[in-house]
Amino acid sequence: MRNAAETRQKLLETAIGLIWQSNYSSVGVNEICKQAGVTKGAFYHHFETKADLFIAASRHYWDRMKQDLDAIYSPSFTPLEQLENLIQLIIEKQINECSSKDMEVAGCPFFTSGGQAGIDEEKICQAAREMEDHMQRYSVALVRGLKADGVLRGDPDVDQVARFLHHFVQGLLIYGRLMNSLDAVRADLREGIYRLLDLKDAYRSEGSEQPVSSAADAA
Amino acid sequence: MRNAAETRQKLLETAIGLIWQSNYSSVGVNEICKQAGVTKGAFYHHFETKADLFIAASRHYWDRMKQDLDAIYSPSFTPLEQLENLIQLIIEKQINECSSKDMEVAGCPFFTSGGQAGIDEEKICQAAREMEDHMQRYSVALVRGLKADGVLRGDPDVDQVARFLHHFVQGLLIYGRLMNSLDAVRADLREGIYRLLDLKDAYRSEGSEQPVSSAADAA
DNA sequence: GAGATAGCATACCGTTCGGTATCTTCAAGG
DNA sequence: CCTTGAAGATACCGAACGGTATGCTATCTC
Numbered sequence: 001m002r003n004a005a006e007t008r009q010k011l012l013e014t015a016i017g018l019i020w021q022s023n024y025s026s027v028g029v030n031e032i033c034k035q036a037g038v039t040k041g042a043f044y045h046h047f048e049t050k051a052d053l054f055i056a057a058s059r060h061y062w063d064r065m066k067q068d069l070d071a072i073y074s075p076s077f078t079p080l081e082q083l084e085n086l087i088q089l090i091i092e093k094q095i096n097e098c099s100s101k102d103m104e105v106a107g108c109p110f111f112t113s114g115g116q117a118g119i120d121e122e123k124i125c126q127a128a129r130e131m132e133d134h135m136q137r138y139s140v141a142l143v144r145g146l147k148a149d150g151v152l153r154g155d156p157d158v159d160q161v162a163r164f165l166h167h168f169v170q171g172l173l174i175y176g177r178l179m180n181s182l183d184a185v186r187a188d189l190r191e192g193i194y195r196l197l198d199l200k201d202a203y204r205s206e207g208s209e210q211p212v213s214s215a216a217d218a219a
Numbered sequence: 220m221r222n223a224a225e226t227r228q229k230l231l232e233t234a235i236g237l238i239w240q241s242n243y244s245s246v247g248v249n250e251i252c253k254q255a256g257v258t259k260g261a262f263y264h265h266f267e268t269k270a271d272l273f274i275a276a277s278r279h280y281w282d283r284m285k286q287d288l289d290a291i292y293s294p295s296f297t298p299l300e301q302l303e304n305l306i307q308l309i310i311e312k313q314i315n316e317c318s319s320k321d322m323e324v325a326g327c328p329f330f331t332s333g334g335q336a337g338i339d340e341e342k343i344c345q346a347a348r349e350m351e352d353h354m355q356r357y358s359v360a361l362v363r364g365l366k367a368d369g370v371l372r373g374d375p376d377v378d379q380v381a382r383f384l385h386h387f388v389q390g391l392l393i394y395g396r397l398m399n400s401l402d403a404v405r406a407d408l409r410e411g412i413y414r415l416l417d418l419k420d421a422y423r424s425e426g427s428e429q430p431v432s433s434a435a436d437a438a
Numbered sequence: 439g440a441g442a443t444a445g446c447a448t449a450c451c452g453t454t455c456g457g458t459a460t461c462t463t464c465a466a467g468g
Numbered sequence: 469c470c471t472t473g474a475a476g477a478t479a480c481c482g483a484a485c486g487g488t489a490t491g492c493t494a495t496c497t498c
Contacts, residue, residue, distance in 0.1 A: 004444075022337035023242070023244065025245035041446055042447075044488075045444085116242040116331055125399075132394070132398075168415075174335075174390075178330070178334045223474075249455080259458095261476045268457080441497085445493085448492095449489090457482095461478075462475100462478095463477090465475095467473105
């Protein structure tokens with residue numbers, strides 16, 4: 001055992017990094033191995049196929065993401081604070097994942113890769129759907145909390161509004177990536193989310209207060 | 220001249236079709252040529268590189284799209300009717316573009332391909348941004364019309380709301396594609412758009428009336 | 439200490455990639 | 469009719485692709 005866990009970890013992290021920069025189909029096994037400082041033999045010792053690496057990488061990425069989400073969704077925050085934490089986390093995620101590369105926004109590569117996968121790449125779609133499902137649970141919990149607090153106007157369908165938020169954020173992130181402008185994301189993220197949530201007038205916040213500053217440090 | 224225009228047209232159409240099915244990087248030149256019934260020599264006679272084909276294809280696609288958009292945005296419709304036409308067009312586009320393939324939703328491949336392109340593929344990003352810019356104009360015009368008609372609540376930033384719509388729709392389409400469910404799109408498209416627009420109560424329509432049924436026939 | 443086995447490296451497989459060089463064919467202009 | 473040049477066909481290029489076969493080596497078990 002020349003430290004198998006570490007090798008596997010390195011492959012996963014490298015794969016995630018490279019996929020963030022472009023997408024599944026244009027990232028080669030050789031490239032991943034080279035950047036990870038691992039030979040191809042080692043690669044195929046740990047993963048049966050490139051697609052299997054992708055699946056493992058998406059799970060691995062979710063594990064990290066879950067920690068961040070659990071932190072910002074802590075019951076010690078009010079739903080409104082959780083919302084602000086989330087907005088802040090999304091922004092910080094982009095900064096963290098894009099550090100030292102000449103891109104400002106990354107979006108979620110697992111979501112987009114899955115959304116562009118062909119029919120023949122069912123495994124990739126599956127992994128993306130899995131990630132999707134996880135995210136959705138958290139989103140629903142947030143909206144449910146907001147509704148329970150009486151913050152939302154009307155009597156919205158909690159699951160649907162949660163999906164709305166997700167669709168909007170994903171679309172915005174892709175847009176931001178295309179424009180290569182984090183400011184473009186910042187300009188629309190909060191406002192769009194609040195508009196979709198349709199908060200009661202009393203709860204519409206304007207500024208960008210920072211209720212918690214260490215929410216995304218674990219990234 | 221063995222009908223060069225037709226060959227070029229065939230290559231463009233085929234490329235569009237294949238890219239809709241997956242994405243730029245995973246569609247090969249050979250595949251395009253084979254399906255178009257054109258040899259690679261002919262391909263590289265018409266296009267310098269694969270990226271140039273992509274650009275030309277995106278322009279070609281926009282030309283078709285523009286016709287549809289001009290039709291549904293005709294001044295003979297009220298802004299509210301235009302909105303309904305747009306919603307309907309989005310749905311019908313998916314059906315048309317996915318016909319006979321085992322996928323129900325396609326999304327916009329030029330947008331997503333651009334959003335996933337690496338740094339080295341600046342041409343692809345450029346083409347996507349170009350498409351983006353065109354779409355935005357139409358979206359802004361729609362929102363402006365709605366606002367001018369006094370349909371919207373408050374005093375929203377027209378450009379921003381137009382962006383919101385676009386982000387939401389793109390995100391929703393990718394989601395729908397991932398889930399391979401047009402019903403998932405149908406379930407959220409209208410409701411989400413209306414929520415983002417924040418119509419005055421009097422103008423919130425519930426059903427799915429069809430103000431014009433021939434809007435998207437030109438597709 | 440003698441297997442047994444996990445961890446990994448090297449070399450290489452067949453295929454496909456985007457792209458090119460060269461040739462033929464055919465239609466138009468003189 | 470004959471030249472000319474665009475349109476297209478064929479063959480091919482080197483590189484990279486995903487993946488495999490095999491062998492070495494370090495570590496664990498007994």
